[in-house]
Amino acid sequence: MAHAVTPSPATNSGPAPVEYEQALATYEPVLGLETHIELGTASKMFCSCPTAFGSEPNTQVCPVCLALPGSLPVVNEKAVEGAIRLGLALNCSVAPWGRFARKNYFYPDMPKNYQISQYDEPICVDGHLDVTVDTPEGPREFRVEIERVHMEEDTGKTSHMGGATGRIHGADYSIVDYNRAGIPLLEIVTKPITGTGELAPQVARAYAAELRDLVRALGISDVRMEEGSMRCDVNVSINPRGADEWGTRSETKNVNSLRSIERAVRSEIERQAGVLEAGQRVVQETRHFQENTGRSISGRSKEEAQDYRYFPDPDLVPVAPSEEWVEELRATIPELPAAQRARVRAEWDLTDTELRDLVNADAIGLVEATVAEGAPASEARKLWMNELSRRATEQEVELGDLPITPAQVARVIALVEEGTLTNKLARQVVEGVLAGEGEPDEVVEARGLKVVSDDGALGAAVDEAIAGNPDIADKVRGGKVAAAGALVGAVMKATRGQADAGRARELILERLGVG
Ligand code: ADP
Numbered sequence: 182m183a184h185a186v187t188p189s190p191a192t193n194s195g196p197a198p199v200e201y202e203q204a205l206a207t208y209e210p211v212l213g214l215e216t217h218i219e220l221g222t223a224s225k226m227f228c229s230c231p232t233a234f235g236s237e238p239n240t241q242v243c244p245v246c247l248a249l250p251g252s253l254p255v256v257n258e259k260a261v262e263g264a265i266r267l268g269l270a271l272n273c274s275v276a277p278w279g280r281f282a283r284k285n286y287f288y289p290d291m292p293k294n295y296q297i298s299q300y301d302e303p304i305c306v307d308g309h310l311d312v313t314v315d316t317p318e319g320p321r322e323f324r325v326e327i328e329r330v331h332m333e334e335d336t337g338k339t340s341h342m343g344g345a346t347g348r349i350h351g352a353d354y355s356i357v358d359y360n361r362a363g364i365p366l367l368e369i370v371t372k373p374i375t376g377t378g379e380l381a382p383q384v385a386r387a388y389a390a391e392l393r394d395l396v397r398a399l400g401i402s403d404v405r406m407e408e409g410s411m412r413c414d415v416n417v418s419i420n421p422r423g424a425d426e427w428g429t430r431s432e433t434k435n436v437n438s439l440r441s442i443e444r445a446v447r448s449e450i451e452r453q454a455g456v457l458e459a460g461q462r463v464v465q466e467t468r469h470f471q472e473n474t475g476r477s478i479s480g481r482s483k484e485e486a487q488d489y490r491y492f493p494d495p496d497l498v499p500v501a502p503s504e505e506w507v508e509e510l511r512a513t514i515p516e517l518p519a520a521q522r523a524r525v526r527a528e529w530d531l532t533d534t535e536l537r538d539l540v541n542a543d544a545i546g547l548v549e550a551t552v553a554e555g556a557p558a559s560e561a562r563k564l565w566m567n568e569l570s571r572r573a574t575e576q577e578v579e580l581g582d583l584p585i586t587p588a589q590v591a592r593v594i595a596l597v598e599e600g601t602l603t604n605k606l607a608r609q610v611v612e613g614v615l616a617g618e619g620e621p622d623e624v625v626e627a628r629g630l631k632v633v634s635d636d637g638a639l640g641a642a643v644d645e646a647i648a649g650n651p652d653i654a655d656k657v658r659g660g661k662v663a664a665a666g667a668l669v670g671a672v673m674k675a676t677r678g679q680a681d682a683g684r685a686r687e688l689i690l691e692r693l694g695v696g
């Protein structure tokens with residue numbers, strides 16, 4: 182039975198791709214993105230089953246999401262709320278009335294044999310999202326028009342067992358987990374995106390990043406692409422420059438990282454140019470992006486449109502959000518990423534490059550939270566963008582996933598400001614917090630990291646440094662004050678970097694009679 186869903190055999194054959202710049206000299210790309218976002222509601226779209234990730238298979242199911250006879254779905258109000266809030270944030274209009282539709286097809290991980298979705302009556306339509314792309318000439322803005330936002334439910338998850346590859350080919354049997362079946366999804370569909378030229382891959386990526394940040398700001402999903410709570414289908418076509426018709430598009434399914442979106446668009450432009458240059462035609466099909474090769478392979482042909490036999494779901498009442506409710510929800514829309522960027526740019530007095538670095542590192546929220554905990558913006562930005570970014574890169578995690586909180590970062594900064602820590606010691610405290618050694622103050626205590634600035638302990642180290650370097654001491658006595666740096670160095674070394682360097686220098690000069 183499961184063979185019904187097997188894609189046609191993967192092939193990478195076909196004409197050689199045309200190199201990107203050359204393809205762009207001849208052809209104009211058109212893009213379309215379909216993005217699925219898993220909502221972070223406590224319960225499923227049409228039943229009260231919990232949605233927590235990672236539970237034992239088939240423990241979060243009930244007669245409704247298993248589609249047992251006699252069960253009836255009820256719409257999750259929180260999911261509708263999320264859909265409307267996203268629609269409003271995307272400048273859409275909200276439909277005053279709309280029905281759910283049954284999309285009929287057979288899939289082993291879909292217990293009903295149909296998916297409840299929205300077809301010709303989506304909840305939100307006709308919006309836009311502005312995105313910014315960096316070019317050698319500076320930042321460039323593109324407006325991406327949004328066709329629709331609609332609600333639907335997720336399917337279960339099939340695993341193919343016994344084979345070497347985890348794919349259905351060569352597997353002995355398949356098992357299905359219905360925990361995910363019925364989790365609310367929003368699908369956001371763009372209108373065809375034109376006029377991007379060679380920036381098409383970056384525009385696609387910037388759109389997905391902007392949408393992700395916007396959804397995160399709304400707090401309706403954790404939008405983790407690597408965990409599948411946000412997935413993009415990337416439609417690409419190319420047409421000869423100046424042609425008045427668009428080309429045939431392919432649809433690369435479920436691309437699951439920003440980088441892959443960019444690469445998928447680029448490689449698809451190159452591939453389609455190769456097909457056209459060879460005198461062949463682009464086939465309308467789904468494709469699957471391969472991380473390892475950076476190319477996609479052919480999936481299911483869409484030449485003959487599948488007939489989903491959509492019809493309004495008779496078990497569900499229409500969704501008819503009142504104007505008052507929509508306005509209530511509009512009032513809950515927080516500051517959106519674009520506005521936030523403009524604000525922090527002014528507030529923190531950033532250059533284009535500094536702002537871009539913060540955005541790319543996904544650090545604005547972290548710096549803001551650190552500032553809210555009392556740290557000066559410049560110090561907060563420095564710590565997140567230098568030391569912590571370096572460690573995130575080292576550990577191959579996102580900055581926000583480092584095991585340190587903005588409050589802890591703010592405390593480290595405060596310790597430096599009050600003179601308890603030098604910058605160097607601060608780095609060790611950060612290291613300790615990241616290693617799970619506790620709060621910054623606990624790390625300072627446990628590792629004995631306080632700056633040595635009391636004149637007793639410091640004085641002894643200074644005396645030692647002078648005694649151990651008589652030549653240098655003489656030079657300083659003779660007026661070569663610059664030579665004192667070497668003595669400060671010796672003090673720092675003797676105190677394992679814990680000395681207050683400024684105070685050490687003062688003491689040295691005092692002792693040598695040049696203070
Ligand atoms: P389907 O239901 O087959 O997925 P849609 O109408 O939902 O088709 O369109 C899918 C996406 O492809 C949309 O984002 C749309 O804007 C985009 N699109 C439509 N035509 C083209 C084209 N010629 N080239 C690139 N993208 C296109």
Ligand code: MG
Nearest residue numbers: 215368370414
């Ligand atoms: Mg579609």
Ligand code: ZN
Nearest residue numbers: 228230243246
């Ligand atoms: Zn259920």
